[in-house]
Amino acid sequence: MKTLLEISNVGMTFNTASGSFTALKEVSLKIAEGEFVSLIGHSGCGKSTVLNLVGGLLQASSGGIILEGKEVSEPGPERAIVFQNHSLLPWLTVWENVELAVRTVFRGKKSRAEMSEWIAHNLDLVHMGHALHKRPSEISGGMKQRVGIARALAMQPRVLLMDEPFGALDALTRAHLQDTLMEIQRDLNSTVIMITHDVDEAVLLSDRIVMMTNGPSATIGEILAIDLARPRHRLDLADDPHYTQLRHSVLQFLYEKQSHIEAGA
Numbered sequence: 001m002k003t004l005l006e007i008s009n010v011g012m013t014f015n016t017a018s019g020s021f022t023a024l025k026e027v028s029l030k031i032a033e034g035e036f037v038s039l040i041g042h043s044g045c046g047k048s049t050v051l052n053l054v055g056g057l058l059q060a061s062s063g064g065i066i067l068e069g070k071e072v073s074e075p076g077p078e079r080a081i082v083f084q085n086h087s088l089l090p091w092l093t094v095w096e097n098v099e100l101a102v103r104t105v106f107r108g109k110k111s112r113a114e115m116s117e118w119i120a121h122n123l124d125l126v127h128m129g130h131a132l133h134k135r136p137s138e139i140s141g142g143m144k145q146r147v148g149i150a151r152a153l154a155m156q157p158r159v160l161l162m163d164e165p166f167g168a169l170d171a172l173t174r175a176h177l178q179d180t181l182m183e184i185q186r187d188l189n190s191t192v193i194m195i196t197h198d199v200d201e202a203v204l205l206s207d208r209i210v211m212m213t214n215g216p217s218a219t220i221g222e223i224l225a226i227d228l229a230r231p232r233h234r235l236d237l238a239d240d241p242h243y244t245q246l247r248h249s250v251l252q253f254l255y256e257k258q259s260h261i262e263a264g265a
């Protein structure tokens with residue numbers, strides 16, 4: 001498969017009040033077009049730092065990140081980010097929140113009518129077509145996350161970066177959104193990097209799970225290929241011995257191989 005994104009020997013050192021702190025060391029990873037990769041690891045190991053580096057919100061202290069042959073040095077619409085807590089503008093409606101992103105990316109490229117169709121299409125993808133004129137305060141947490149995902153997809157990013165996108169949601173809403181994301185990814189062949197703390201979520205959604213060692217100087221410990229056939233259905237997987245085995249491998253990495261959490265992490 002064609003490599004879309006390459007993280008090469010990335011290190012990240014922060015200057016803090018108590019001196020320099022090396023969060024990441026020698027992180028290298030190639031991600032193929034259409035691949036769904038999850039990052040998992042104990043709190044403070046550097047998952048968000050990796051995502052922020054790919055998003056261009058941070059600059060690596062060493063090494064580099066190449067997206068389609070071009071070095072990543074700043075944020076760009078080809079890398080949309082979905083955060084754990086929605087980042088919708090409260091004074092705009094659902095429609096207007098997505099419209100803002102669409103106008104920024106497609107101004108001069110799509111006509112007004114095409115933009116409207118595109119906004120409606122993306123809100124339909126996340127099943128939010130019924131609440132177009134509501135403001136964020138008038139919809140549930142899960143619905144806000146759906147709008148955040150629609151907004152990110154509407155930018156037609158080359159890579160969708162998700163930082164615990166479902167972490168703040170109840171289990172049922174989370175399951176619905178995981179299913180929606182799987183449908184969307186299957187239909188659009190999106191390339192996704194997702195941070196999660198949820199082992200079941202990682203196994204259900206991913207093509208590969210990247211497991212990070214504890215910090216400081218965290219790096220990639222192991223990479224687990226999730227070779228379960230798609231489409232995947234959570235109920236069928238519950239009785240699948242291979243699913244159980246994959247889940248066990250992640251748990252073993254987290255709680256046996258990386259059980260010691262550094263003080264201050």
Ligand SMILES: Nc1ncnc2c1ncn2[C@@H]1O[C@H](COP(=O)(O)OP(=O)(O)OP(=O)(O)O)[C@@H](O)[C@H]1O
Pocket residue numbers: 014015016021023041042043044045046047048049050215265
């Ligand atoms: N701007 C910063 N300045 C100093 N240290 C930082 C900064 N950002 C992150 N760190 C440190 O880098 C390490 C990695 O942080 P990061 O947020 O990437 O971890 P994480 O794995 O995403 O954590 P969590 O799972 O708790 O969200 C932590 O020790 C954190 O305190």
